[in-house]
Amino acid sequence: MTAALETIGLIMRFGGITATDDVSFRLERGVRHALIGPNGAGKTTFVNLLTGVLTPSAGTVLLGGQDITALNREARVKRGIARTFQINQLFGAMTPLEMIALVVSERLGEGGRPLARLDASPRLVEETADILARFRLDDIMDERISTLPYGKQRQIEIAAAFAAKPSVLLLDEPAAGVPEAERRELLDLVASLPEDVSVLLIEHDMDLVFRFATRITVLVNGRVLAEGEPADVARDPAVKAAYLGEGAHG
Incomplete structure (x- = not known):
């Protein structure tokens, strides 16, 4: 079966530094896959290559079997890749209702003022x-985003990414800075997404990783150390x- 997302021999060099070193990777359809590794392992660089923020020095990126290596980030979003960032990328003056309606409206090609279209667009409303x-x-859809707790803001960012209707959702440390009590709820929401959305999670919290992922790739010094x-x-x-330390998780 064709992978949801795949890289073949992906390399990223910055001058004399090789940040991504011949990485071949498969994100299978419907899988909850975690990418882990120590600081400086190249995880965020790898995600930036997947999403078109960076152009690889060599190698290929395939989405659903189609070569997207030369596509920019906007084109990749339209093809079905959505991501979140380590730091929220939200419009603080908006409400969750406005934020989600904006993304859905753009995807439906309605644009403009999404709230003004709610009465005229049953699909947008639904x-x-x-x-x-x-x-x-x-219960908080009419609250200003900037006034909401940080954990809720992370939920909104993931919801906005999901609103783009991706086939592949990339989450870059979604639980970073989120209080312990809210982390599991956040990942449970992601784990419960429809099976037609394949998820790649980059995360440092190993308890969350081992609770969430059905498959794990370990990246060290820009290379795949282990996968399974x-x-x-x-x-x-x-x-x-x-990385994990002797005795970690058995």
């Missing part, structure tokens, strides 16, 4: 309401030595 409900934002099911990765001696 899709916006469904997304707000899925991410448990109904969580239990196999946790037992890998090279992974323990390089």
Whole structure:
């Protein structure tokens, strides 16, 4: 079966530094996949290559079997890749309702003033309401985003990415800065997304990773050190030595 997202021999050089070193990777359809590694492993560089922020020095990026290596980030979003960032990319003066309606409106090609179109566009109303409900934002949909707790802001950012209707959703440390009590809820929401959305999670919280992921790739010094099911990765001696630490997760 064709992978949802795949890289073949991906290389990214910055002068004499090789940040991504011959990475071949497959994100299978419907999988909850985690990308882990120590600071400086090249995780964010790799995601930037997937999303078109960076152009690789060599190698290929495939989305649903189609070569997208030369496409810019806007074209990749239209093809079905959405992402979140380590730092929220939200319009603080908006409400969750306005934010989600804006993304849905743009995707439907309606643009302009989405709230002014709510009465005239049943599809916009239905899709916006469904997304707000899925991410448990109904009760705060009219609050200004900048006034909301940080955990809720992260939920809104993921909801906005999902509103673009991606086939591949890339989450760059979505739980960073989120209080412990809210982290599991956040990842549970992501884990419950429809199976036609393949998710790649970049995360440092290993408890969340091993709870969320059905497959894990370990990146060290820009290269894939190990890949497999969580239990196999946790037992890998090279992974323990390089990242998890002896005795971690068994």
